Amino acid sequence: MKTVCLYFEIHQNIHLKRYRFFDIGTDHYYYDDYENERSITETAEKSYVPALEALIDMAKKHPGYFKCAISLSGTAIELLESYAPQVLELLGELNDTGCVEFLAEPYSHGFSSLKNPDYFREEVSRLCKKVKALFGQTPKVFRNSCLVYDDEIGETVASMGFKGMLAEGAKHVLGWKSPHFVYNCCRNPKLKLLLRDHALSEDISFRFNDSSWSEYPLFADTYASWISELPEEDQVINIFMELCALGIFQPLSSNILEFMKALPKQLKQRGITFSTPSEICAKVKSSGDLVVEYPTSWVDEECDMSPWLGNQMQREACEKLYSITERVRAIRDRRLQQDFDYLQASNNLRFMSTKPSSYGGYRGIYDSPYDAFTNYMNILGDFTARVNNLYPDMDNEEINALTTTIANMERELELKDKELQKLRATLARQNGTALQPEAEPAKPKAAPKKAKPATKKATTAAKPKKAATAKAKKPQGKAKAATAKA
C-alpha cells in the first residue's frame, strides 16, 4: 500500500540592511527592520495563514487520515513571534488536531552541518527545545537547511539520536534507484532516509501555475492518479516543499489551496494513505544503504550546493563566517550569538549566486551578487572585529585547542559518571539493603552538577590549558572520593 508523506518547511531569514564599510566599527545593528516586518507580514497574509487554515480544514475533514509534517527555522519562529503571532496560533491549532509532526532543523538555517559538527549539534538542540516549548513535541526526525545531506551529516545526525532524516532524491545520487523507498545512511544504518520526489513535489511548488507546462491546469484527480499509477512496489511518496509554495510561489488566485483540499479525498478513493515521517521510519524497512559523498540539496536541477557555494565569493564568505565559530561558542554572549545565527542563514549566501537560476533569482535589497557580497562582508567584518575584540591577544588555534580540551574533559566526565552509576548499581545490588538506594540517588546527581559550573568557568574565562584542566579535574577527584566513601 502506498503512502504519501507531506512536509512543509517554514523559513524566513532576517534581512540585512544596507551596511557600508564606513559603518564598520561604529554601527553594530545589521538588520533591516522595515523589510523584515514587511516580508513576514506579506508572507503570512498571502501564504502561511490561508495555507495553514486549509491544512486545519483538511485535518478536520479527514480526522485520523490526513497527516503532514512541518518544520520551522529558529529565525522564522522569532520573526513570527514578533510580527505574525497569528501564524503560531494556527500552528498550535493544527497541532491540536494531532495530524502534524514537527521536525528538527538547525536553528539558524545555515550550513554548520558542513563546517562545524559541534556547533551544529548545539544549534539543533536549541531548536528542539524551542519546538518543545511551543508545541510540546520533541522532534524525532531531522531535516537539514535546504535539505542538505551527505554521509558525514547523516552520521552526525544519527549520533544525535534521530530516527530519520529527510533528503533530496537527487538523480545523480540515486541513479537507477527510486526515491519511493526508504533508505538508510551508509555509515549508520539506524538512520533512515526519506527522499523527496523531485518531480511530484515541484509539480505543485513550481509548475502548478505555469500555463506553458504541458500538464497545466493540474487537478487533484490527475495528480492522485499519477501517484496510484506508480509501480506496486513503490511504497513511500515524499512530497516536500516550502510552505510559501502555497500562496507565494503559486499565488492563491491559481486555486492551489482548492487543489490541496481536494487531494485527500482523491487519494483516499485510490487507497493511498498519509503518514508522518516518524511513522514511516517506524513502519517501513530500509531497502539499503545510500552513499552520498558530496552534499545534495533540494534546489535547482543539479540538487547540489551550487546556489550557495557555487562561486568563489560565496565560498569565501562561508569560510570567513565559520572560521570564528569556536570563538562565538566560547564567548557565550547572547547578542553575539544572535547575530551569528542571523548571519548564517543560507539566504545570505544565495543572494551572492551568479548562477543563472531556474527560479527567478530573488535578491532582496541587492541589485547584483557583488552588491550582496560587499554588503555581507562589511557586516561580517564588523562582527568578526567584535568577536575578536573580546579576546584580542588569543589566536584561533589557541582557542580551538582549549575548546577541544574542554570538550574532551566533558566527555571524560560523562564517561566517569556513567561508570560511577554502574558501580553504584552493582554495590546496591550486592548490599541489597533498602536504606542505601534511598540515600544513593542524591549523590550521583550532585556530582555532575558540581562538574558543570567548573567547566563553564573554564570556558568563559578561557584561561591557559593547565588551569582549565586543573579545575576540571577537581570535581573528578570529588566524584572518586564519593565512590570510595560509598
Added chain:
Amino acid sequence: MKVLMFGWEFPPHILGGLGTASYGITKGLSLQPDMDITFCLPRPWGDEDKSFMNIIGMSETPIVWRDVSYDYVKQRLEGKMAPEQYFALRDNIYADFTYRLTDDLGCIQFSGKYPDNLQDEINNYSIVAGVIARQQDFDLIHAHDWLTYPAGIHAKNVSGRPLVIHVHATDFDRSRGNVNPTVYGIEKDGMDHADCIMCVSELTRQTVINHYHQDPAKCIAMHNAVYPLSQEVQDIVKERRPFRERREKVVTFLGRITMQKGPEYFVEAAALVLKRTRNIRFCMAGSGDMMNDMIELAAARGIADRFHFPGFMKGKQVYEAFRDSDVYVMPSVSEPFGISPLEAMQCGVPSIISKQSGCAEILDKCIKTDYWDIDAMADAMYALCTNDAYHEYLADEGRKEVDQITWQKVGERIRRCYDQVINR
C-alpha cells in the same frame, strides 16, 4: 558588398574612443570575404593599417581642377594615395570651388582633429565627400559620428544609395542635457536622412528615439566590442605582481576629465575610502577642462597625498596604467558605450562602472552603481581592495566575459543590418 565609410579618426592617431571603435567595426566587417570597404578620413598620416580596406584621404582629394603632371602627383602623395586614384577623383569634380582655399593639388587641408573652426571642417568634409561619392562605386554608405553625417547625406543624395549612420555619442551625453543647437541640428538632420541608425547602446538608442524623435524601427542597438590584446600588451600586463602581494592598492580613473565622465564622484568616493584606510592610492589619468577643479577638490578633501594626476596617457601607457591598477572605475554620468572598462577587464582589472553607461548593458562580471551613489562606489572600491577572493573572482570572470565580446560578432550583426537595408 561595397561600403563607403566616413570617419574622423583612425588608429594609431586617435583622440578618443571613436577611432578605436571605427577600427574595430571595419576590421570586424572585413573578416567577411565579400566585404569591400573604402574608409574616408580627413587626414591620414600614412601609417594606418591598410591591409583590410582602402583609405581615401580627404586632404588628398581634389575639389579644384589643377593641371599637374603624373610624376609631380606621385612625388607629392608618396605613401598616401596612388596618382591613378588622384586623377580618377579629379575627373569627378562637380562644381567650381576656386573660391575655397586649396593647395597646389586643388585639395583642402584638414587638421583631422577637433579645432575651433570645426564647423568649417565639417562643411569642407562634406564638399570633398561629393567628389568621392561620384567617383567611387558602392552599395551602401556608413557614416561614423555627427561630424560625418553631412558628408553621408551628400553621398546619399549623389548616389541614391542607402545611408547607415553610426551614433557613437550624442550631444546630450557630452553636455549633460544643455545641447548646442548647431550640433543638435546636424545630428538631427543626419538621423532624419538615414535609412538605419546604429546606436552603440540601448541607452543611446533611447536618447535618439526620445530626443531626436526617430522611428524606433530604424534604430538598432549595436554594442561595441574589444580587440584581443596584442602580444606586446600582454607582455606588459604579465609584469603585474599578484594581487595578494601588493601591499598598496591602486584605484584608477582613466578618461577625459570632463563633466560627462563624472570625475568629481570619483574624488568624493576616494575621500570616503581614505577616511577608513590608508593603503590605497587613487590615480586620475587623463586631461580635460575639469582637471584643475579636481586637483583643487582633492586638496580640499585632504587626500592629495594619496590622489595622483599623471596626465594624458596614450598607447602603451594606458596598459601600463592598467597593469599597475587593482580597480578600474568609470563613474560616467552619461556614457554612450565606454570601451575602457572592457580594456581594463581584459587586463584582469575588476571594474566599477556607472549604470548610466552603455557597456553596463552587456557586462555582468563587474560592479555597477549609480554615478551619484558615492557610498556604493566607495563600498565597492573598499571591498575589491581588501578582499582577495572577491578580487580574484571578478578579475578572472571579467576577463573571461570580455574575451567573448569580439568585433567579429559585431561585424556579423552589422552585416545583417546592411543586408536588410539594401533589400528593403
